[in-house]
Amino acid sequence: MSTLQNYSIGFLLSIAFTLAAFWLVWQHVQGAALFSAEKLVVLLVGLAVAQLYVQLICFLHLGAEKQRPRWSLIIFAFAAVVVVVLVGGTIWIMYHLDRGHTDLSEIYPSGTVSPQTQDD
Amino acid sequence: MKENTSMPAHAGDKVLFGFWVYLMSDVVLFASLFATHAVLQGQTFGAPSIAELANLPFVLWETLILLTSSFTVGLTVYFAAKKRKVQTFLALAATLALGAAFLSMELYEFAHLVKEGHGPWANASYSAFFTLVGTHGLHVFLGTVWGMLLVVQLMVWEAHATVARRLMCFSLFWHFLDVIWIFIFTFVYLFGALQV
Numbered sequence: 001m002s003t004l005q006n007y008s009i010g011f012l013l014s015i016a017f018t019l020a021a022f023w024l025v026w027q028h029v030q031g032a033a034l035f036s037a038e039k040l041v042v043l044l045v046g047l048a049v050a051q052l053y054v055q056l057i058c059f060l061h062l063g064a065e066k067q068r069p070r071w072s073l074i075i076f077a078f079a080a081v082v083v084v085v086l087v088g089g090t091i092w093i094m095y096h097l098d099r100g101h102t103d104l105s106e107i108y109p110s111g112t113v114s115p116q117t118q119d120d
Numbered sequence: 121m122k123e124n125t126s127m128p129a130h131a132g133d134k135v136l137f138g139f140w141v142y143l144m145s146d147v148v149l150f151a152s153l154f155a156t157h158a159v160l161q162g163q164t165f166g167a168p169s170i171a172e173l174a175n176l177p178f179v180l181w182e183t184l185i186l187l188t189s190s191f192t193v194g195l196t197v198y199f200a201a202k203k204r205k206v207q208t209f210l211a212l213a214a215t216l217a218l219g220a221a222f223l224s225m226e227l228y229e230f231a232h233l234v235k236e237g238h239g240p241w242a243n244a245s246y247s248a249f250f251t252l253v254g255t256h257g258l259h260v261f262l263g264t265v266w267g268m269l270l271v272v273q274l275m276v277w278e279a280h281a282t283v284a285r286r287l288m289c290f291s292l293f294w295h296f297l298d299v300i301w302i303f304i305f306t307f308v309y310l311f312g313a314l315q316v
Contacts, residue, residue, distance in 0.1 A: 003201070007194035014187050018305070022180045025310045029176070037314050048306040052299060059194060059295040067133075072140050079144035083151040090155035 010058025017051040139289045143296050146259075150300050153255055154307065157248040161312070165243040171312020173238060174229070179309045182225050183301065186260075189218035190298035193291045200287050205274075212271060212287075215294065219264045226257050249308065256304060259297050266290055 021044055027034055035043065056062040056076075065072055161169070192214040199207040230250070233239065240250035270290055273283050 003194070003198050007191055007198065010194075011187070011191040014190075014302075015184065018180070018183055018187060018302075021306065021310060022176070022183075025313050026176065029313055040314060041311070044306055044310055048302055051302050055190070055295060055299050055302075059190060059298070060292060071137060075141055075144050079147045082148050086148065086151045087155045087158065091158050094159045 006058045006061075010054050013054045013058075014051050017047045017054070021047045135285055136288060136292070139292060143292060146296070147300075150252075150255070150303075153248075153252040154303065157252045157308065160244040160248040163244040164246070167238065167243055167246075169312055169315075170233075170238075170246065170249045171309060171315075173233060173236070174309055174312070176309060176313055178225070178229070179305065182222055183305050185218050185222045185225070186298055186301050189215045189222065190295050192218065193294040197287055197291045200284055209271070209274065212267060212274070216264055216267045216271070219260055219267070219294075223257060223260055223264065226253070226260075230254070252308065253304060256297065256300055259293075259300075263290070263293055263297060266293070 024034070024040060024043060028037070028040060033040075062073060062076060063070075192211050195211040196208055196215060199211055233246075238246055240247045240254075267290060270283070270286060273286065277283050
């Protein structure tokens with residue numbers, strides 16, 4: 001496959017995925033929701049990952065390496081693991097810390113401790 | 121084509137690989153900014169969220185412009201490989217023009233937010249937004265400067281192997297910025313509009 005064909009396919013698919021994601025959200029914002037917000041989140045992540053995949057293959061030529069082992073792919077996989085641990089771990093920990101703080105109002109219902117004014 | 125005699129043929133692959141390793145470390149930088157944004161997103165101190173202030177169709181145009189520039193930088197590499205000088209120039213010039221258009225739109229958005237009193241100093245949510253999107257914008261700016269230097273190098277050295285390799289590195293950098301923007305578009309703007 002020629003590289004020009006690669007770039008064109010990548011470009012058209014990326015445009016399609018971007019417009020689809022925008023259109024879904026725009027419908028939702030206008031009140032004509034096709035999906036619930038929860039389903040839409042999954043769809044949008046799916047569209048973003050699909051576009052990531054298309055651009056990695058068509059634009060960044062990942063997987064087109066002739067030599068073995070495929071060092072570019074290995075470095076990419078390592079970076080992907082770091083990203084998942086970093087972003088996933090941060091959201092996980094901070095979400096639970098946040099929940100811990102709001103639970104304080106249930107432990108002290110009299111209002112002696114206010115989570116809003118309390119220092120950490 | 122005049123070959124670069126100071127460097128063995130396979131050395132170019134090593135340069136490209138080294139540049140790829142740099143890009144993957146830049147991914148980690150952006151990952152930490154995305155994580156920060158995800159955590160601080162809701163901490164607006166009573167102010168409306170950035171997504172409520174943002175004009176979504178405007179951001180869609182920014183996205184389409186950057187996407188098109190990612191295609192034209194691909195064309196640049198394609199024409200450079202075919203040694204078609206004029207087309208290489210035109211594709212690179214189109215890339216830089218689209219990059220400049222994207223930057224102008226982003227700066228306009230930033231200036232508008234600051235003017236309305238929604239600067240990065242207003243609250244944690246805005247700080248995280250300006251840091252994430254601003255860091256991407258800074259990359260696009262530096263990429264545009266780099267591209268301008270490549271235009272000069274193309275004029276002086278034409279189809280020299282070193283310039284071809286630099287063009288290849290530049291295209292990887294530019295495509296990478298487009299990939300980062302997809303996630304900014306999805307997680308900052310689209311998710312923000314959904315209020316999640």
